[in-house]
Amino acid sequence: MNRITDSIDFHGQALSLRAERQRLIASNIANADTPGYIARDVNFAQALREATSSMQPVRAVSTSQPGHIAGMAGGPLAPHLLYATPSQTNLDSNTVDMDRERANFTDNAVKVEATLRFINGSVRTMLDAIRGQ
Amino acid sequence: MSMLNIFNVAGSAVSAQSQRLNVTASNLANADTVAGPDGQAYKARQITFQTQLMGELGAAGVKVSTISEDQTPGRRVHDPNHPQADGEGYVTYSNVNAVEEMVNMISASRSYQNNVEVMNTAKTLLLKTLQMGQ
Numbered sequence: 001m002n003r004i005t006d007s008i009d010f011h012g013q014a015l016s017l018r019a020e021r022q023r024l025i026a027s028n029i030a031n032a033d034t035p036g037y038i039a040r041d042v043n044f045a046q047a048l049r050e051a052t053s054s055m056q057p058v059r060a061v062s063t064s065q066p067g068h069i070a071g072m073a074g075g076p077l078a079p080h081l082l083y084a085t086p087s088q089t090n091l092d093s094n095t096v097d098m099d100r101e102r103a104n105f106t107d108n109a110v111k112v113e114a115t116l117r118f119i120n121g122s123v124r125t126m127l128d129a130i131r132g133q
Numbered sequence: 134m135s136m137l138n139i140f141n142v143a144g145s146a147v148s149a150q151s152q153r154l155n156v157t158a159s160n161l162a163n164a165d166t167v168a169g170p171d172g173q174a175y176k177a178r179q180i181t182f183q184t185q186l187m188g189e190l191g192a193a194g195v196k197v198s199t200i201s202e203d204q205t206p207g208r209r210v211h212d213p214n215h216p217q218a219d220g221e222g223y224v225t226y227s228n229v230n231a232v233e234e235m236v237n238m239i240s241a242s243r244s245y246q247n248n249v250e251v252m253n254t255a256k257t258l259l260l261k262t263l264q265m266g267q
Contacts, residue, residue: 015262019136020191022258026139026251027193030146032244033153034182034195081191098247109254116261123266 004126011119013051017044018112024081025105028096035092039084039101047080136262138192139255143248145185145194150245152197153180157238164229167217175227177203177234203228 021042031037086095156178163175183198205228213222 016135019258022255023135023139023142024191026142026255027191029247029251030142030195031182031184031193032247033150033240034184037184037193040191078191102247105251105254109258112258113261116265119265120267 008119008122010052011115011122014048015112015115015119017047017051018108018115022105022108022112025101025108028084028101029098029105032094032096032098032101035094037094037096039086039096040081041084041104043080043082050080135192136255136259138187140252141187142192142194143251143255145187145196146248147245147252149182149195149197150241150248153182153241154238154245156180156200157234157241160229160234161231161238163227164231164234166227167215167224174207174225175229176207177227177229179203 021044024040024042028039028041031039084095084097084100087097087100160177166175168174179201180197181199181201182195185194185196186192187194206225207228208226209223210226211222212218212224215224218224
């Protein structure tokens, strides 16, 4: 069974990471005019490698005492979040570069669509094999 | 479902930008106001944004933190025949800088469009995800 669903699993992981990155870039675009906001992005290749390998990703800290602060379970992207370097400094120390963010957003959107097509293709191939027609 | 959160993020930005447009509109409308309800000349209002965390890590929306009044003195024009003229014959107009407000308006409307575009893209992607495997 695993053989059949392995490739779909991979693309599923990629899709969920892509969706998270899309949200991250949307946050950057939303905060384009917020003073002091620092744009963030993610090392996608590394995040995907970690998500698809058997290695367990870094999880939130465990709490054993009532006084402990619950760590933010940030999802699979949390350990790979990076800060963008500003290409031009801004008076209000905001580091969102609108051109770069829009390019990233479109790039990510296209890749989400590509991933969806890969999944659809695998599903169709498998259905054809099951029907045998 | 992290994609659905994009609508919260972009929606908060759209609402903040429309509030900024609103403030710009009142500033522009009052560019030539001589006196307000309190007898003082209108003071230009400035809006400040602040990041608002939306639960999940990496989802950062925007909210309006303060609307402050610009305290620079207003434009004074010598016009002794004006009903609002003071003892020396000067009329104090509002301190709105029309050029600055126009720039602010264009910037706000561009940011608004950007966020609407973000929502449209997210919607298209979600609809395509719904059709997965068909």
